[in-house]
Amino acid sequence: MHFVDAKGILSAKNGMNIYRGCTHGCIYCDSRSLCYHIDHPFEDIEVKQNAPELLEKALRSKRKKCVIGTGSMSDPYMPAEKELLLMRRCLEVIKKYDFGAALITKSDLVLRDIDLLRTINEEQKAVVQMTLTTFNDDLCRLIEPNVCPASRRYEVLKAMQENDIPTYVWLTPLLPYINDTPENLMGLLEMCADAGVKGIICFNMGLTLREGNREYFYKALDRLFPGLKERYQREYGLSYVLNSPRSAQLMDQFVCFCEKHGILHDPEQCFTQIRTLPEKYKQLSLF
DSSP states (O other), X not given: OEEEOXXXXXXXXXXXXXXXXXXXXXXXXXXXXXXXXXXXXXXXOEEETTHHHHXXXXXXXXXXXXXXXXXXXXXXXXXXXXXXXXXXXXXXXXXXXTOEEEEEESOXXXXXXXXXXXXXXXXXXXXXXXXXXXXXXXXXXXXXXXXXXXXXXXHHHHHHHHTTOOEEEEEOOOOTTTTOSHHHHHHHHHHHHHTTOSEEEOSOSEEEOOTTHHHHHHHHHHXXXXXXXXXXXXXXXXXXXXXXXXXXXXXXXXXXXXXXXXXXXXXXXXXXXXXXXXXXXXXXXXO
């Protein structure tokens, strides 16, 4: 872990990443891709130690309210956050200036900040998004080794439901020949329905591989699933999108379940709901 003073914190679309890199160890992580230009070892987390101050400066000058997003590249609740408290301090800034918050995580550490999330949601809007890939905890611990398993993430979703904080699930990736089974999918979907998630984001059944994360993924396959790398190479070559051979069947299962249970499943509709503030906040300014 190393610390930097960043020059800015918010993207043009009001997203932020407090950390760069990750220690969760997920074997498929797209953020390892070279196109993101992380110029340090991925597990040597870059900490933007001035993130709360930068965020306060940015929000103080914003004329319109919006939802501040985080977690698209690096989980805001990796283990270092337990001591550093940077995400919590950023949530305090978001609350102070009456903005909304939407975060993506796989970590149960988010429960630490449920008080702030509840208050932000009562006054503006807070959304918690959790990634779920693998219903079986033993398999989950293999492919996502350094973060809590799916059963614990389900408990996080239930806790958010009990506090009236809306939740969405990223159902991705389903790895060909590993967790792309109807049984795995149904287990995850039933978790989502029972936890009252508002929407499930799933673009297709499979994964993506680019230079950087492909090499890491294949090394993990050699270690965990001997012989599977060669099958991937024969069937997919250097393709970016690696669809499961069961993709059509699984997508039908996914759509039918969501429609039966009233769960949003169109990605763009989910994104619109996540980003949209309640009507009374849309036109407020900071004059």
